[in-house]
Amino acid sequence: xxxxxxxxxxxxxxxxxxxxxxxxxxxxxxxxxxxFRPLRLMNGxxxxxxxxxxxxxxxxxxxxxxxxxxxxxxxxxYDRGYGHFTTRQNIQYNWPALKDIPAVLDELAxxxxxxxxxxxxxxxxVTADHFAGAxxxxxxxxxxxxxILRQWSSxxxxxxxxxxxxxxxxxxxxxxxxxxxxxxxxxxxxKNEAGELGFAVYVGGxxxxxxxxxxxxxxxxxxxxxxxxxxxxxxxxxxSGRRDNKYKARIKILVHETGTEEITRQxxxxxxAIKETDLKLPQQDVDAIDTYFAPPNLVQRPEGWxxxxxxxxxxxxxxxxxxxxxxxxxxPDYGVVTISLKPxxxxxxxATDAQMDLVADIAEKFSYDEIRVSHEQNLVLPHVxxxxxxxxxxxxxxxxxxxxxxxxxxxxxxxxxxxxxxxATARSIPVAQRISERFGNPERQADIGxxxxxxxxxxxxxxxxxxGHIGILGVEKKxxxxxxxxxxxxGDEICTIGDITGRGFSxxxxxxxxxxxxxxxxxxxxxxxxxxxxxxxRVGAAPFKDALYSEVANxx
Amino acid sequence: xxxxxxxxxxxxxxxxxxxxxxxxxxxxEEAGDAPAVILPLVAWLGLTEEIRNxxxxxxxxxxxxxxxxxxxxxxxxxIPVIALQxxxxxxxxxxxxxxxxxNQHHFKGELRAVGDVLIxxxxxxxxxxxxxxxVNHAVTLNRLAxxxxxDVPGYYQPGxxxxxxxxxxxxxxxxxx
Ligand code: HEM
Ligand code: SF4
Numbered sequence: 020x021x022x023x024x025x026x027x028x029x030x031x032x033x034x035x036x037x038x039x040x041x042x043x044x045x046x047x048x049x050x051x052x053x054x055f056r057p058l059r060l061m062n063g064x065x066x067x068x069x070x071x072x073x074x075x076x077x078x079x080x081x082x083x084x085x086x087x088x089x090x091x092x093x094x095x096x097y098d099r100g101y102g103h104f105t106t107r108q109n110i111q112y113n114w115p116a117l118k119d120i121p122a123v124l125d126e127l128a129x130x131x132x133x134x135x136x137x138x139x140x141x142x143x144x145v146t147a148d149h150f151a152g153a154x155x156x157x158x159x160x161x162x163x164x165x166x167i168l169r170q171w172s173s174x175x176x177x178x179x180x181x182x183x184x185x186x187x188x189x190x191x192x193x194x195x196x197x198x199x200x201x202x203x204x205x206x207x208x209x210k211n212e213a214g215e216l217g218f219a220v221y222v223g224g225x226x227x228x229x230x231x232x233x234x235x236x237x238x239x240x241x242x243x244x245x246x247x248x249x250x251x252x253x254x255x256x257x258x259s260g261r262r263d264n265k266y267k268a269r270i271k272i273l274v275h276e277t278g279t280e281e282i283t284r285q286x287x288x289x290x291x292a293i294k295e296t297d298l299k300l301p302q303q304d305v306d307a308i309d310t311y312f313a314p315p316n317l318v319q320r321p322e323g324w325x326x327x328x329x330x331x332x333x334x335x336x337x338x339x340x341x342x343x344x345x346x347x348x349x350x351p352d353y354g355v356v357t358i359s360l361k362p363x364x365x366x367x368x369x370a371t372d373a374q375m376d377l378v379a380d381i382a383e384k385f386s387y388d389e390i391r392v393s394h395e396q397n398l399v400l401p402h403v404x405x406x407x408x409x410x411x412x413x414x415x416x417x418x419x420x421x422x423x424x425x426x427x428x429x430x431x432x433x434x435x436x437x438x439x440x441x442x443a444t445a446r447s448i449p450v451a452q453r454i455s456e457r458f459g460n461p462e463r464q465a466d467i468g469x470x471x472x473x474x475x476x477x478x479x480x481x482x483x484x485x486x487g488h489i490g491i492l493g494v495e496k497k498x499x500x501x502x503x504x505x506x507x508x509x510g511d512e513i514c515t516i517g518d519i520t521g522r523g524f525s526x527x528x529x530x531x532x533x534x535x536x537x538x539x540x541x542x543x544x545x546x547x548x549x550x551x552x553x554x555x556x557r558v559g560a561a562p563f564k565d566a567l568y569s570e571v572a573n574x575x
Numbered sequence: 576x577x578x579x580x581x582x583x584x585x586x587x588x589x590x591x592x593x594x595x596x597x598x599x600x601x602x603x604e605e606a607g608d609a610p611a612v613i614l615p616l617v618a619w620l621g622l623t624e625e626i627r628n629x630x631x632x633x634x635x636x637x638x639x640x641x642x643x644x645x646x647x648x649x650x651x652x653x654i655p656v657i658a659l660q661x662x663x664x665x666x667x668x669x670x671x672x673x674x675x676x677x678n679q680h681h682f683k684g685e686l687r688a689v690g691d692v693l694i695x696x697x698x699x700x701x702x703x704x705x706x707x708x709x710v711n712h713a714v715t716l717n718r719l720a721x722x723x724x725x726d727v728p729g730y731y732q733p734g735x736x737x738x739x740x741x742x743x744x745x746x747x748x749x750x751x752x
Contacts, residue, residue: 173731177673296733
């Protein structure tokens with residue numbers, strides 16, 4: 020993985036020193052909260068319902084054991100013993116004291132981490148496929164490009180005061196695990212006929228109150244043009260994106276209002292003017308960054324498979340976990356392990372300091388020192404030998420980290436909602452917990468199969484509900500929390516925004532309503548191979564609406 | 576807070592504060608016989624070529640964030656100063672305009688930032704191509720007077736006032752001419 024050089028260290032420490040000075044001025048009263056606001060936001064410090072919140076960047080979701088230990092240490096010493104992994108592959112601390120934040124930033128800097136550009140109208144932390152560098156289906160590792168973009172976008176003088184925040188996601192496989200089509204820019208690393216690497220470029224996707232699927236504006240952009248082309252896109256956006264209404268300020272609205280053809284023309288024209296400038300990437304620089312992400316030297320472990328079969332036979336729970344949480348690796352002796360942060364009835368994405376330490380220890384011994392944070396709010400051990408699966412499972416089991424539900428209905432994405440968030444209109448965590456409990460039975464979940472359920476506590480859609488196979492949006496109506504359901508959303512390579520079913524459900528009704536939908540799916544699927552999404556795409560909303568608005572109404 | 580050593584409204588550049596030779600006016604008439612004037616874009620575009628190029632008077636142009644710089648581009652050689660407005664610190668359009676004017680279209684005159692500028696933005700402005708700023712933000716003035724630019728030791732992008740460093744990536748720069 021990428022390691023800071025002196026340049027990076029000097030940069031990050033300078034930023035920490037500046038922020039120390041700013042915090043001192045705030046604490047002494049020299050700065051008002053209003054004056055302090057833009058300064059703290061630049062350092063990832065939000066003011067939430069009950070306290071300040073610190074959002075720490077995990078670039079493209081990649082962590083070493085040492086970094087994870089540090090995150091655990093911060094949770095233990097500066098917070099209440101836990102942290103919250105988010106859909107942006109970051110970690111949030113909900114209870115740090117303002118006076119401690121500079122010390123936390125110092126701690127982070129000591130392991131080459133920071134909280135820069137995790138908020139504000141700038142280019143945010145670049146996200147990538149959480150299986151990058153390990154997945155069997157990968158064309159190329161997207162992280163070197165995400166790292167180049169991370170560097171180039173750091174304190175960008177031209178692009179730090181954009182109309183609105185700007186999110187870039189990169190994937191390196193045809194199977195899109197990074198939801199690139201709901202990002203401001205989505206980059207799909209691929210090869211052309213000549214076998215050269217480049218990107219399909221998508222622009223103008225997003226969620227929030229106006230969800231939109233991105234438009235493909237270029238089928239193949241050579242790697243050397245990555246920064247010039249991105250500059251052209253962001254420049255056109257910075258000059259023309261709307262600033263009169265913050266709800267219309269994202270690039271998706273500009274693309275929508277200008278039209279894909281015209282915006283593409285403007286971007287291409289700007290690109291022609293800057294294509295041959297200093298930002299054109301020399302191959303040697305790409306190669307130099309690439310070497311940081313060279314795959315670890317995986318030891319041959321062919322003995323794994325025979326042992327695995329026996330271990331699976333002996334322990335049904337272990338077998339279910341392997342089925343659900345282990346994904347094929349490039350190297351057949353290895354697997355990619357998803358560590359579910361969705362224990363039945365738990366808070367999606369939360370991890371205690373002890374759990375973080377445990378994961379760090381396991382990664383050090385059994386995953387070549389690498390950990391990933393997924394946008395589905397889980398952790399990933401990218402390089403685990405098949406021969407070590409049993410021991411890794413046993414270790415995870417000691418602290419509630421072996422829930423076999425990756426991709427199942429209880430693997431819920433949920434935003435913090437009214438329990439923490441100042442913008443929330445409804446609670447989301449408690450709804451996630453109740454749904455998780457209702458469907459917690461392992462056989463039942465496995466029978467239902469792949470089903471992505473996503474919950475947001477307000478229209479900002481931090482919980483990705485628009486792209487949930489089942490999405491739940493909490494709104495407030497006449498002082499009561501009401502939950503709207505949408506169906507058929509998907510954030511992968513066939514990206515769709517879910518359709519709203521109709522009137523919302525009360526907090527009491529919502530779990531029954533979800534069960535009604537799931538039961539109807541089980542009735543009408545052709546067979547177990549037909550997933551919920553496939554069924555929905557075949558039959559449409561009608562059968563589900565029928566079930567929802569007749570049965571629940573009758574039952575109520 | 577220490578006292579501001581310079582009066583507000585002075586013009587600041589890399590060399591420090593100096594007198595602003597320009598007056599800002601809505602029209603040429605309003606400016607009387609001032610030898611250096613800055614006019615709003617529409618008024619400036621309304622001038623005849625003869626007046627713009629008159630040797631006894633410098634006439635610069637003030638551009639609001641929502642106004643396009645397109646009509647100025649063919650005329651850059653005849654403009655002594657372009658002042659880009661920052662009515663609110665978070666309106667960043669003028670940074671891109673600075674980049675276009677200075678780096679893509681090679682404007683040789685003075686590029687000026689006017690308005691609500693936070694101290695953290697000054698370094699950004701210098702790097703995108705601004706030469707001077709006329710700032711109304713008290714904290715910013717105070718810090719500028721103390722030569723505290725809030726800058727970082729290295730940049731991850733090419734830009735004005737910086738140079739390449741050997742042995743590292745092509746996009747990186749360090750401060751200095
Ligand atoms: C608790 C404090 C938070 C605040 C104040 C907040 C605020 C917002 C706002 C205002 C938007 C809408 C942006 C727009 O439509 O232009 C948004 C979108 C989003 N946020 Fe958050 N958020 C918070 C927490 C989170 C968390 C915990 C996550 C990850 C789990 C997250 C991830 C996202 C994502 C993925 C989007 C939608 C994608 C998009 O930008 O279009 N946010 N957030
Ligand atoms: S979706 Fe709304 S409630 Fe949930 S975290 Fe985002 S802003 Fe807060």
